[in-house]
Amino acid sequence: MNDTTKGRVSRRRLLNWAAALGALMTLPARAWATVSRPETAFDATALDQALMALGQTPTRHEGVIFTTPDIAENGAVVPIRVEVDQTVLPNVSKVSVLVEMNPNPLAAVFDIAPGTEVYIETRVKVAQTGNLYAVVESDGQLFMASRETKVTLGGCGG
Amino acid sequence: MAGRIKIRAQKKGELTEVKALMRHPMETGMRKDQAGESIPAHFITEVAVLHGDQTVMQAHWGAAVSANPFLGVRFQGGQAGDAVRVVWTDNQGGTGEGETTIR
Numbered sequence: 001m002n003d004t005t006k007g008r009v010s011r012r013r014l015l016n017w018a019a020a021l022g023a024l025m026t027l028p029a030r031a032w033a034t035v036s037r038p039e040t041a042f043d044a045t046a047l048d049q050a051l052m053a054l055g056q057t058p059t060r061h062e063g064v065i066f067t068t069p070d071i072a073e074n075g076a077v078v079p080i081r082v083e084v085d086q087t088v089l090p091n092v093s094k095v096s097v098l099v100e101m102n103p104n105p106l107a108a109v110f111d112i113a114p115g116t117e118v119y120i121e122t123r124v125k126v127a128q129t130g131n132l133y134a135v136v137e138s139d140g141q142l143f144m145a146s147r148e149t150k151v152t153l154g155g156c157g158g
Numbered sequence: 159m160a161g162r163i164k165i166r167a168q169k170k171g172e173l174t175e176v177k178a179l180m181r182h183p184m185e186t187g188m189r190k191d192q193a194g195e196s197i198p199a200h201f202i203t204e205v206a207v208l209h210g211d212q213t214v215m216q217a218h219w220g221a222a223v224s225a226n227p228f229l230g231v232r233f234q235g236g237q238a239g240d241a242v243r244v245v246w247t248d249n250q251g252g253t254g255e256g257e258t259t260i261r
Contacts, residue, residue: 037218077224092219099222103188107222116214121230125222
């Protein structure tokens, strides 16, 4: 290898990208603008960093209804649910879920189309006892709710 | 590698409730195997739920979503018999897809 190849993208990586891109292209035409993946927020290793990368520090708001178990026996599978009282928080376009004690706190970002109910259920890994956060974007402003979940068996074990 | 998705869409009043179960290891890249070798990160990064050709929800996921991910969403305007699809792509270029009709 001489110096001219430095910094160039290898053929293998290019092919990988092409394959990944191709897979995305097969998704049908979207009904509203696609929001690109918030890489910086996903790469953040501390809660504050991740929240900042999402745009602004969210304000606590009781209109964000966040349901998590008080005690999770298995941190690898912790069921969570995010809902919003739409009479006080209208036009929600985004829901993010963060787990404070995880190596990368941001777990997921959901982009919600107009007309879709703000209702998300999923299951996340929680490394150890700590707070979970649900952050919603309503009319361009960020609001959040947090809940403590005690973990008796961590989510990162083998 | 195309993963299958178990998917159910049920009309409940004005809303259609979609529940999807995907088969995926969701490896964080931080675990080691018994020989002490790192297990490479392998997780779903993008998921979309579609009603006909309308996207009702699109999600970006990190490795902190549990293995064999479950996703539940609700949307308005669905009619019995309409098609609902869930599609995903992962960080290794894998894809998965599941389709059902609203009942």
